Amino acid sequence: MNFALRPPSAGSSGPGAGRGATMENLEKQLICPVCLEMFSKPVVILTCQHNLCRKCANDIFQSANPLWQSRGSSSMASSGARFRCPSCRHEVVLDRHGVYGLQRNLLVENILDIYRQQESSRLVSIKPEQQQQQLLCEEHEEEKINIYCLSCETPTCSMCKVFGKHRDCDVAPLGSVYMRQKAELSDGIAILVASNDHVQAVITQMEEICRTVEENSQRRREQLADRLDSLVAVLDERKQELVGLITREQDDKLKRVRSLIGRHSDQLEAAVTLVESAIRSIEEPHMPLFIQSANVILEKMAVTAGASTIERPELGYEDMSHFVIDTDKLADMLRNIDFSSGVGDDGEEDPEEGEEESKLDFCLRF
Known part of the structure; x- marks a missing residue:
């Protein structure tokens, strides 16, 4: 590659540079794992000690518990509404107050205030010529470096186009290529994040199916x-x-659903890493370096998007209502008892089963 990064003038070295690196490291610790932005007040701390913006925590909670509002706080308080921490996958159980019952992390909020004040002071003190390093052609x-060779797919300079090895190549302004690929990468991120949210919702639903099957x-x-x-x-x-029949069917269903959960979790982890x-x-502030890395990432995104198919159990998969017995039969037929389709001979259903048990596929035949 025919360009090199030229460092800024001597003013960028010394204690100021070390201080900038420290602030950058601090900023990485203040990023919300959901919105990938700086934490916004209020910051809540989960039982696993990880932090989230309250809005992000509430979004995850609402996605995992879509019936929270309709059920009412009293019923949810008895069962315990829950969701998983996006950082460690630890299950967080909430009381009837929901996300608003989580404790605020005042220490992180104070650090955010101090960081923003320090960062504002640092940016004011930086000279304009120190804010941008220059990429110069090695030849x-x-x-x-101000143009992009479309034929060779590499940034280059005007002299290389006029007199150098790129004189017979098709070129485009570096800025236009930079803006186009940055827009493509931003769109790809948006699509992938939306897909990740969908996968997470499906995983949550399948985890609920496992609990219901059990x-x-x-x-x-x-x-x-x-x-x-x-x-x-x-x-x-x-x-x-x-x-044994019931247990075997339960094991078969749980084995399938948990296998799907494991597969989708692996896809989600790979997508989050991407x-x-x-x-x-x-x-990345330098357009040539950005374009090179963006090309690789966009290719990976295309592969990930093409391979992301979501398989889930069919509707009513968790239902186990086909296992029910009717003891109102003659004792001399007990040795031939087995599961058979339909309800009892009298055509009546067990009143204790309730609405969920009204659609029985199987009962015991005497």
Whole structure:
């Protein structure tokens, strides 16, 4: 590559440069992992000790608990609304106050105030000529890098186009290429972030499916055991077989859903890493260096977008209502008991099952 970064004048060295590096390191610690911006007041601290902007925490909470408002605070307080920390995936359980019940991190808020004051003072003291380093051509040492060779896909200078090895190439102004690729990269980030939010919502839904499958399976096991225990003399051996059927179906469903969760979590982690790389690239102040890194990132984004297919269980996958027994049968038929389609011969459903259990696919046939 035929350009080199020329450092600014001597004024950039010394204690001031060290102070700038310190402020930059501090800024990295004050970035919200959700919006990727400086924390905005108020800053809340989760039970896992990670910090979030309250607005970002509330957005995640609302996405994970879409029925919060409709259920009412009293019902949510009994079950515990929850969401996962975006930094460590730790499950955060909230009380009836929701995100507003989280404690504010006043220490971080005070550090933010001090940082902004110090940064404002530092920027005022920097001279304009020190704020921008120059990229100069290695072959023509006094020429600035100001054009982009479309044929070779590399930044270069005007002299290289007129007299150098790029004289037969197609070129474009460096600024126009910079703005075009920066816009493309920004659009790619927006699309990828939206896709990540969608994947996270799907993962949350599938985690809820796992909990529902476990709860329904447990309820079915309990009902099965209660009814068969009254007929222990005849049903003891068969009872173990029926419990095994429920457990095997639960294991099959949980195995599939957890496999999907693991796959989508890996996709999400890769996409988040790509977003972080893109954001760091956007912060690159030098157009040639930015363009080179942007090309690589855009290619990775295209691959990621093309491979991101979201598979989820079908509607009602978590339902275990096809496991129910009816003990109102003759005792001499117990040895032939098995799961069969339909409700009992009398056509009535168990009134204790409720609305969720009204659509039964299977019952026990005596």
